Amino acid sequence: xxxxxxxxxxxxxxxxxxxxxxxxxxxxxxxxxxxxxxxxxxxxxxxxxxxxxxxxxxxxxxxxxxxxxxxxxxxxxxxxxxxxxxxxxxxxxxxxxxxxxxxxxxxxxxxxxxxxxxxxxxxxxxxxxxxxxxxxxxxxxxxxxxxxxxxxxxxxxxxxxxxxxxxxxxxxxxxxxxxxxxxxxxxxxxxxxxxxxxxxxxxxxxxxxxxxxxxxxxxxxxxxxxxxxxxxxxxxxxxxxxxxxxxxxxxxxxxxxxxxxxxxxxxxxxxxxxxxxxxxxxxxxxxxxxxxxxxxxxxxxxxxxxxxxxxxxxxxxxxxxxxxxxxxxxxxxxxxxxxxxxxxxxxxxxxxxxxxxxxxxxxxxxxxxxxxxxxxxxxxxxxxxxxxxxxxxxxxxxxxxxxxxxxxxxxxxxxxxxxxxxxxxxxxxxxxxxxxxxxxxxxxxxxxxxxxxxxxxxxxxxxxxxxxxxxxxxxxxxxxxxxxxxxxxxxxxxxxxxxxxxxxxxxxxxxxxxxxxxxxxxxxxxxxxxxxxxxxxxxxxxxxxxxxxxxxxxxxxxxxxxxxxxxxxxxxxxxxxxxxxxxxxxxxxxxxxxxxxxxxxxxxxxxxxxxxxxxxxxxxxxxxxxxxxxxxxxxxxxxxxxxxxxxxxxxxxxxxxxxxxxxxxxxxx
Numbered sequence: 001x002x003x004x005x006x007x008x009x010x011x012x013x014x015x016x017x018x019x020x021x022x023x024x025x026x027x028x029x030x031x032x033x034x035x036x037x038x039x040x041x042x043x044x045x046x047x048x049x050x051x052x053x054x055x056x057x058x059x060x061x062x063x064x065x066x067x068x069x070x071x072x073x074x075x076x077x078x079x080x081x082x083x084x085x086x087x088x089x090x091x092x093x094x095x096x097x098x099x100x101x102x103x104x105x106x107x108x109x110x111x112x113x114x115x116x117x118x119x120x121x122x123x124x125x126x127x128x129x130x131x132x133x134x135x136x137x138x139x140x141x142x143x144x145x146x147x148x149x150x151x152x153x154x155x156x157x158x159x160x161x162x163x164x165x166x167x168x169x170x171x172x173x174x175x176x177x178x179x180x181x182x183x184x185x186x187x188x189x190x191x192x193x194x195x196x197x198x199x200x201x202x203x204x205x206x207x208x209x210x211x212x213x214x215x216x217x218x219x220x221x222x223x224x225x226x227x228x229x230x231x232x233x234x235x236x237x238x239x240x241x242x243x244x245x246x247x248x249x250x251x252x253x254x255x256x257x258x259x260x261x262x263x264x265x266x267x268x269x270x271x272x273x274x275x276x277x278x279x280x281x282x283x284x285x286x287x288x289x290x291x292x293x294x295x296x297x298x299x300x301x302x303x304x305x306x307x308x309x310x311x312x313x314x315x316x317x318x319x320x321x322x323x324x325x326x327x328x329x330x331x332x333x334x335x336x337x338x339x340x341x342x343x344x345x346x347x348x349x350x351x352x353x354x355x356x357x358x359x360x361x362x363x364x365x366x367x368x369x370x371x372x373x374x375x376x377x378x379x380x381x382x383x384x385x386x387x388x389x390x391x392x393x394x395x396x397x398x399x400x401x402x403x404x405x406x407x408x409x410x411x412x413x414x415x416x417x418x419x420x421x422x423x424x425x426x427x428x429x430x431x432x433x434x435x436x437x438x439x440x441x442x443x444x445x446x447x448x449x450x451x452x453x454x455x456x457x458x459x460x461x462x463x464x465x466x467x468x469x470x471x472x473x474x475x476x477x478x479x480x481x482x483x484x485x486x487x488x489x490x491x492x493x494x495x496x497x498x499x500x501x502x503x504x505x506x507x508x509x510x511x512x513x514x515x516x517x518x519x520x521x522x523x524x525x526x527x528x529x530x531x532x533x534x535x536x537x538x539x540x541x542x543x544x545x546x547x548x549x550x551x552x553x554x555x556x557x558x559x560x561x562x563x564x565x566x567x568x569x570x571x572x573x574x575x576x577x578x579x580x581x582x583x584x585x586x587x588x589x590x591x592x593x594x595x596x597x598x599x600x601x602x603x604x605x606x607x608x609x610x611x612x613x614x615x616x617x618x619x620x621x622x623x624x625x626x627x628x629x630x631x632x633x634x635x636x637x638x639x640x641x642x643x644x645x646x647x648x649x650x651x652x653x654x655x656x657x658x659x660x661x662x663x664x665x666x667x668x669x
Contacts, residue, residue, distance in 0.1 A: 045311050053342050065345075077185065105192055113141075117138060122137070129150065130143070158173045225284075262328075282294070350397060383445070386445070410488050431530075439507070483548050494598060524587050546563075588642065602628060602631050
């Protein structure tokens with residue numbers, strides 16, 4: 001095989017990889033099916049969205065902007081952070097999370113027409129008699145309404161099975177259960193402001209048909225409680241109080257969704273509370289700030305009813321509500337990171353990084369074909385520049401995340417993906433600076449782009465806020481800064497080693513190195529150095545993890561799968577280094593072993609989470625295991641390619657030697 005054919009093979013492989021990356025990114029951001037028409041839908045004004053973006057709420061154990069809550073809620077239900085519809089006047093409207101959330105709260109009749117729910121398996125709907133439009137599509141709440149009762153009945157039976165053993169659920173049953181959970185979340189959202197819009201009931205002795213605002217009834221709470229307490233001693237309760245009691249309970253339940261909107265004014269009281277909690281507590285007499293509770297509910301009622309007078313009136317009332325909440329949040333020192341977090345999600349840093357890496361792929365392809373010509377040198381520096389810009393666009397959001405979370409940058413699996421991406425790019429640029437051989441620049445942009453797409457798909461699959469606080473046992477900034485970062489850098493070093501070895505295999509198997517032994521030795525030295533770095537980082541990280549485990553769980557080592565995976569990386573790196581020093585493996589052996597080391601890293605980093613055992617288990621769904629299996633297959637393919645090339649080279653060398661010495665048959669090697 002000549003070098004030209006080899007270059008075109010590499011180009012074709014790279015093109016396939018980039019095509020998959022771009023197609024996946026576009027598919028995740030585009031809706032399925034036809035664009036939905038929602039009659040009468042009018043987009044929210046930009047001033048309203050800017051105002052609502054900085055409203056602080058509490059969810060998931062921390063205070064965050066309403067936009068963050070909206071983004072992850074929409075992501076979990078819709079599978080994307082935007083949707084397209086045809087609105088009023090036949091114009092296309094792109095709805096983002098904050099707009100969708102405002103629709104749910106204040107325009108539920110329109111929200112129920114939006115294609116909110118992503119359904120990946122149409123059999124869920126067919127089982128309850130809902131008309132489908134394809135195996136995978138998006139549906140509105142009103143689309144699902146005809147079969148909701150039956151779907152909820154099925155989900156109730158599946159919940160009982162799940163309580164006994166979640167593994168007993170069939171895939172379709174689990175999908176049905178998850179879909180019903182999403183529907184319940186949507187119902188809570190669209191019902192959150194019902195009490196504020198609708199009030200309670202006609203007031204006795206007042207003008208017929210007048211609706212009592214909940215805040216007005218809350219002011220009479222002491223009298224109502226007194227009458228209910230008197231009923232305990234046998235005194236009769238008026239029909240009006242009985243009705244109010246039932247309706248108040250319904251109003252409180254409808255607004256008890258996990259979104260806590262109001263911070264306590266008392267600094268000693270470390271809680272935020274939902275609108276339903278405000279209502280419920282004042283009627284049970286358990287609140288320590290009754291006046292503020294009534295004021296909060298009155299502001300919500302004013303906001304909800306003001307929309308009838310136009311969006312400017314709505315904005316005025318919303319600004320008053322937000323100012324009150326922000327003031328209390330600042331008094332509690334819980335507002336500092338709100339503007340930073342709103343900006344973080346508004347900028348889409350990782351998408352920009354993906355664009356830079358894809359640009360680096362293009363310039364690397366030009367560099368690959370033009371060699372040492374002037375165009376080759378220009379494309380070389382362009383590739384370095386694009387990779388550097390991509391690295392900056394990874395570092396900035398990672399630093400921002402650390403400031404927002406008030407902890408080191410690695411605390412969950414999503415964090416590890418973007419952190420390892422950053423580390424791989426940094427290691428690759430460092431290797432290039434030390435060697436100036438260009439070999440690492442060809443594959444790094446593709447891997448960097450792939451990891452960003454992986455992070456996005458993981459975020460969509462999880463559908464939860466990865467900025468939320470960690471479980472109590474992990475809330476140690478010291479150990480997160482030492483053990484977790486060190487072991488994660490060990491993963492990154494192991495993966496960059498495997499990439500270097502893949503480059504070596506491709507160069508030699510496709511005859512792209514032109515027999516340049518200097519280039520081969522440079523790659524081998526770089527891979528050897530990265531193996532040493534992997535060993536050091538993994539060993540230190542494993543020991544630190546054992547000390548942390550002893551401090552938290554009372555034992556240094558428990559043969560946990562995650563611990564075993566880290567130990568496997570250490571042992572495999574030691575085996576490679578000892579075999580190399582002892583002369584048992586040469587260049588080929590070192591590179592094939594380091595590619596297998598990439599499989600060991602993947603097992604420790606990802607695969608152990610599918611085992612559903614151990615204290616480090618993250619409980620991944622079994623259907624995601626195929627991604628790891630595909631990675632194993634690809635790496636095994638490179639190992640096989642390298643092994644075959646190695647044997648063919650040895651055979652060719654033996655034939656050449658035999659001919660030089662006049663031997664008819666090749667000697668055995």
